Amino acid sequence: SYVLTQPPSVSVAPGQTARITCGGDKIGGKTVHWHQQKPGQAPVLVVHDDSDRPSGIPERFSGSNSGNTATLIISRVEAGDEADYYCQVWDISSDHVVFGGGSKLTVL
Amino acid sequence: EVQLVESGGGLVQPGRSLRLSCAASGFTFDDYAMHWVRQAPGRGLEWVSSLSWKGDNIVYADSVKGRFTISRDNAKNSLYLQMNSLRPEDTALYYCAKDWGGSSWCIQHWGQGTLVTVSS
Numbered sequence: 001s002y003v004l005t006q007p008p009s010v011s012v013a014p015g016q017t018a019r020i021t022c023g024g025d026k027i028g029g030k031t032v033h034w035h036q037q038k039p040g041q042a043p044v045l046v047v048h049d050d051s052d053r054p055s056g057i058p059e060r061f062s063g064s065n066s067g068n069t070a071t072l073i074i075s076r077v078e079a080g081d082e083a084d085y086y087c088q089v090w091d092i093s094s095d096h097v098v099f100g101g102g103s104k105l106t107v108l
Numbered sequence: 109e110v111q112l113v114e115s116g117g118g119l120v121q122p123g124r125s126l127r128l129s130c131a132a133s134g135f136t137f138d139d140y141a142m143h144w145v146r147q148a149p150g151r152g153l154e155w156v157s158s159l160s161w162k163g164d165n166i167v168y169a170d171s172v173k174g175r176f177t178i179s180r181d182n183a184k185n186s187l188y189l190q191m192n193s194l195r196p197e198d199t200a201l202y203y204c205a206k207d208w209g210g211s212s213w214c215i216q217h218w219g220q221g222t223l224v225t226v227s228s
Binding site for chain 1: 211214
């Protein structure tokens, strides 16, 4: 089965840029989506199709995907961005949805 | 506004069954694939099952295959998850989720979840 690997934690100072990676075999050939989950809340889709934002998501959220790594990029990080972030793909070979293990973003 | 409201969770003994429901509103339900995703306490997201808009493509995670059954009633704008032979490791918050509707499975909207606890 397809495996997505994320760092357990990422820390960044307010106003800086946070980069959260998602590793997978030839992930650049897949479409990656990112979900944000704040404590006690349901997840929210923040980036879809590698780098597009759903309506209502700030422009500070973007993404990239190439080779074996996809990256969620959060510019001008704010305290309110503290959350767990999960990457998600569709594995065509198994027709399964796959989630990464999640990364906890801490704003210092 | 898309709304997904799960119900049916609760405390159940190992080996017993439970049926979860999800009431959908705010979009044309029968145009979209739907998903169930769960989250054990303090753990990450785990995909459980997906169902195409027409109901002709159904897939399950290996951990639930043969025990869980996903279904939908487009006339009632509802999604279901029949869970049989429940195990303690099935204890989790179960989310109903709407697909984006693109060329691959992409979860666009999430419900608030219903808690399932499997314990004697």
